[in-house]
Amino acid sequence: MTVVDEGAEVVTAADKVPFPEEDVGLATGPSGLVVVDLDSVKAKDPKGTPDGVTSLQALCERAGQAVPATYRTRTASGGHHLYFTAPDGVRLGNSAGRLGKHIDTRAHGGYVVAAGSTLSEWLHRPLTPRQAARGLTVAPVPVRASRYATAALRAETAAVAGAGEGVRNWTLVWAARALGRFIPSGDLARHEVEQALNSAGLRAGLRENECRAAVASALNWSIANNSGRPA
Template structure:
C-alpha cells in the first residue's frame, strides 16, 4: 500500500491550487514541473488508449474540474497548474513585461493597457488578477455567452495578448525558475467589458454565398468536387481540421490549374468552410493560399 501524502511533498500545494481553480469551475490540466508547457502527451506520441481510445485528445479536451481525476494526477508529481481558458469560460488578458532585448524604457503591457482604458474612457477594470513569474499580470474576465473568442497576440496592443479558446494560462500557485504565480487582486471575476469585446470582435467581413461557375466553364465534375471538398472541411472533427483544409486545397488546386474552377471562387469557398469548422481567419487564409499555390504549380498552372 502506498504511503499517504504528507505536507512535506512538493505536489501538495500544487494539488491545492489545482483543486481551488477547479472549485471555481475552471478546467485544469497539468503542466511540466517547474515549467509552463503541458505535461500531457502530444498527438505524435498518442497511445490511442484510455481517454484517447477514440482518437487523440489534446490538453484542452482533457482539462477537467473533476476532483478525483485532479487528485490522481497531482499526487503523481509536482505539476504546475494550467487553466484551459476556453472550457473555463474565461478570457484572460495577459499583460507582459518587455524582454531583455527590447528597448530600455519601453512601456510594459500594463502601461499599454492603461492607455487603452483611457482611450475608451473607462477605468482600469476590477477583476481577479494574477501576477506572473516575470512580473506581468493576468486579468481574468468571464467570456460572454454566444461568442467564441480565441487567442490573440498583440491585437489589442504591444505586450498585450489574450487567452480564450485554444489557450491556457498558468494558475496562481505555480512556480517556475523565473518566479511564482500569485494572486494580487482576489476580486470576483468581472464580465468582459463591452469595449474590450468590441476590440476583440471587429465587424465580420461580408461573405455572400459562393457562386459556382456555370456548367459551361467548369462542368458537373468540378462543381461536385468543390461542394464535396468544402463539405469535408466544414464537417472535419477537431484535430483534423487543418489537415483536411490543406488536403482539400491541394485537391481543388488541380482543377484551378486545369481552368475548370476559378482561383478566387475556390479560395473563398475553402476559407469560408474552414471558418465554419471553427478555424480562425488567420489559420485558414495562409494554409489555403499555400496549399492552392503548391497544387497549381505542381499541376502545370501559374500560382497566384
C-alpha cells in the first residue's frame, strides 16, 4: 500500500482504488487501539447531513477542545480513520453514531484495513460503558461484512500463531469467539474457521487435542450468542 506523507495526514493508495484483497486486517482491540471512523455523507442522507469530519469538529467545539492531531488515513469510501492508543483500564467496544453523525469507532471486536496519540479522556468518556457489557467481545462489524470477515480471519490466525507460551490458549479462545460471530451470517464457514485456528494453534506450539477442544467450545459459545445477529 503506497503511503504519501502530507504533514499531519497520511494518504494511502486507497484514495484512488478500492482496498485489494491482500490488504492486512488490523484487529483494533488486541492491538491496543481505538480507531475513530469519520464517514462521508451517503447518497441516501437528507440534504444538510454533516459528514464525520464536520461532526467531529462540532464535538470538539462543544468540548472546548482542538481536533486531535494523530495518525490519520483516508478510506476507500472517502472518509478518514483516526488512530488512538486505547486508554488504560477501560475496555471499549465498537460504536456507531454515539459520538456524532457519521462517526463510528472500532476497538474490541472491531477491525480496520491496515497507530497514534493517546485517546483523550474527554473523547473516550462518551464511549465508556457504565457497566460491564458481555456483548463487547462479540460486537458486530457493521460494514462490508464479508471483507471484514476475511480480514478478521487473517488477523486472528496470525495473532494465534504468534502467541507465546502462557497466553496461547487464551489467544486461541479469544480468536475463536471473535470469529464465531461471522458464522451465523454466512460470512465464514465453520469448517474453515476451525481449520485455520487449529493450524495456527499448532504453529504456536499447542497440542492438536488442545486446539480442537478450545476452538470447538469457543465457537459454540460465539455462535449461540450471535445467532440472529448480522455480523
